[in-house]
Amino acid sequence: MNNQTTKQDFQKPPRKNNSANLVGFIIVFLGVAILFKNLNMGSIFPSWIFGWETILIIIGLVIGINSKFEKKASIILILIGSVFLLKNELGLSIGKFIIPAGAIILGLYLINRNRNTPQLPPTPPQDDEYDWDKRVTTDLQSENPGTTTSSTNDPYAQATQAEHRIYNKKFQPDFENYLKVDNFFSDTKKVMLSKNFLGGNITSVFGSTSLNFLQAELKQPVVIDTFQLFGSTKIIVPTNWRVYSNVSSIFGEVDDRRPMIEIETDDNKKIYITGTSIFGGLTIKNS
Structure with missing residues (x-):
């Protein structure tokens, strides 16, 4: 019975990788687009869809969707592809806005980083510590029966117990x-x-x-x-x-x-x- 309990506490194996399906659909779409272009039917699709900039954007979207945009690489690829795509399609000069845009992004990143101070996660609680607390509490209650009601009414004791429960639930x-x-x-x-x-x-x-x-x-x-x-x-x-x-x-x-x-x-x-x-x-x- 204990073996079953410990096995249930283990992390479950990962589910099927949905990114493979998404990548497959994108490859099929690009293949169809290239086929139409080779058959002189490329007017159905815009010209920019065959550029390397679009490939970077697609790769960034695949990575972002797969990781819920938690990986910075997805945002970087999307930004690079978008900048060069706008340059080619709209004739924008990258040098005029890439430096100020980079400075703004870097400044916002530093501000956000300084605002959110990194905190070390709590260390795992030891069972011996909680057993020791229980033994001490039991001994004290047996010696002083009247202290049970006072401890339960003590707001500090209640807050400590609530903190322990939150500590156990939010352990990382x-x-x-x-x-x-x-x-x-x-x-x-x-x-x-x-x-x-x-x-x-x-x-x-x-x-x-x-x-x-x-x-x-x-x-x-x-x-x-x-x-x-x-x-x-x-x-x-x-x-x-x-x-x-x-x-x-x-x-x-x-x-x-x-x-x-x-x-x-x-x-x-x-x-x-x-x-x-x-x-x-x-x-x-x-x-």
């Missing part, structure tokens, strides 16, 4: 156990030492990411969401971990270099790798 994993990597024209190499890794997000745009999990531990199945645009990601995992890759690749590569050897694995040590790779590569290996 700390930074040590959660991974978040954003690479833009840069490289990142990390050795994960977490003894309770809980998953995370990886974004590589014109950059590379290398993660080593040989010294990390898993206590439940986790999900790592990745995005590569002209970038690469390398993930090194222990041999007793199960890795399931469900990455949509567009002109990219997902290379699993782990040896085909049957090894006993733990059902709790599972990593589900999801995301999108566009002109990029994802490599999974054991060493």
Whole structure:
């Protein structure tokens, strides 16, 4: 019974990747448009739909819809594609407004960043602490029966109990156990030492990411969401971990270099790798 309870507390495996369906529909639409153009029927579609600017906008929309526009890469791609599309269609000069527009965006970003001070998430509560509180409370109540009513009427005690309940409901994993990597024209190499890794997000745009999990531990199945645009990601995992890759690749590569050897694995040590790779590569290996 306890085993069933612990399994229910684990994170559920990710659902089907809806971004693959969206990318498929977009590719079909572009194929139909190119076919009509080759058949001298391109007047049905506007000329700008065949430009590289439109491709950038479409890629940004795919990434944004898939991540609910939480990834900055989607906004960057949409902005770049939109700026050059307006330049070509309306004859606007980029140099006249790109510098002031960039200054405005940078200023708003700095203002918003300074306004929202980052806060460290709370650390997990220890069961021993709550057991100790219960023992002390029980002993005090047995020695002083009259203190029960006074503690329940004490507003400070009630506030403390309410705070503990909110604390438990809103608990979030700390930074040590959660991974978040954003690479833009840069490289990142990390050795994960977490003894309770809980998953995370990886974004590589014109950059590379290398993660080593040989010294990390898993206590439940986790999900790592990745995005590569002209970038690469390398993930090194222990041999007793199960890795399931469900990455949509567009002109990219997902290379699993782990040896085909049957090894006993733990059902709790599972990593589900999801995301999108566009002109990029994802490599999974054991060493």
